[in-house]
Amino acid sequence: MMLDGKTLLVTGVLTESSIAFHVARLAQEQGATVLLTSFGRTMKITKVIARRLPTPAEVIELDVTDEEHLAALADRVREFAPDGLDGVLHSIGFAPEGAFNFLEASWADVSTAVHVSAYSLKALGVAALPVMKAGGSIVGLTFDAQFAWPVYDWMGVAKAAFEATNRYLARDLGPKGIRCNLVAAGPIRTTAAKSIPGFATFEDSWDGNAPLGWDVTDAEPAAKACVALLSDWFPATTAEIVHVDGGVHAMGS
Structure with a gap:
């Protein structure tokens, strides 16, 4: 049981x-x-999906672009986890449709993509910091x-910013005993992916x-990598990107 006794905050649960x-x-x-976590119109959906887990999970309201939600996150976590968190999964990304046209995208669309898909990693990390234990992930x-x-297009640029954000977050949270890593998954047929033209x-x-080989319907390989990084089995690994893509990242065209 590699996560025995740990408490994790998982964002981004919308469907099975x-x-x-x-x-x-x-x-x-x-x-x-x-x-x-969930918020707004998706809160009801997340609560339904939460009941399909092996153990029904509590759902905390959190919009990572809302400063009030971020400021309240630690207190909301303490309601259900008085001893704090051992790990956080950031599974958040969004870009307006216009951001998928590189040359014609407006700054309004691009800024939304960067805010939600990149800056939010720092925002979530800082918001969770008061309840994160040393040795956390x-x-x-x-x-x-x-x-x-x-x-x-601009979602790719936002992901580049996301990866850079992870490196800086790892730099600044490392002295506090917190590791920050990413999993670069191959394409998975999720609700978010289907929204990409x-x-x-x-x-x-x-x-x-x-x-x-690669199965776009199988999210488990990427999930297993996340669980491993959330465990204590990578105690000296931070600022890393683990590729779970069938090996495509290392191949020529």
Whole structure:
């Protein structure tokens, strides 16, 4: 039980297909107590999905772009986890439709993508800090930002900023005993992915380019990597990006 006795905060659970849902499920199976977050119209959905976990999970209201929500996060966590958190999963990303046209995107669309998909990692880390234990772990989900992917456009730029944010967060939280790492997952057919225009471009080619093959319907490999990083099995690893993509990141075109 690699997470026995630990308490984790998991964001981004919207459907049973989401990587975050599988992280929450596997974490519970490995002994963790899991708290979920949601807000607004999706709160009701998350509460329904929370009941489908092995152990129904409490859902805390959190919009990572709302300063009042962020300021209240530590107190909300303490209501359900008086001893604090051992780990946080950041599974948050959004870009308006206009951000998926690189040359024509407005700053309003781009700034939203960067705020929600990159800056929020720092915002969440700082908000959780008062209840994070030394030895804790923050794990985020990215889509390898070293390339200019088809159709990804400003979301790709936001992911590059996200990966840089992780490095700086690791620098500043390391002295407090907190690790910060990312999992770069291959394309998974989630609700968020389906909202990306042309996502099928990734689905059609990834499996053929992956030495290990790739199943766009299987979120568990990425979830297992997140659970491992949330555990104590990587005590000296921070500012890292673990690729769970079937090996595509290392292949030539």
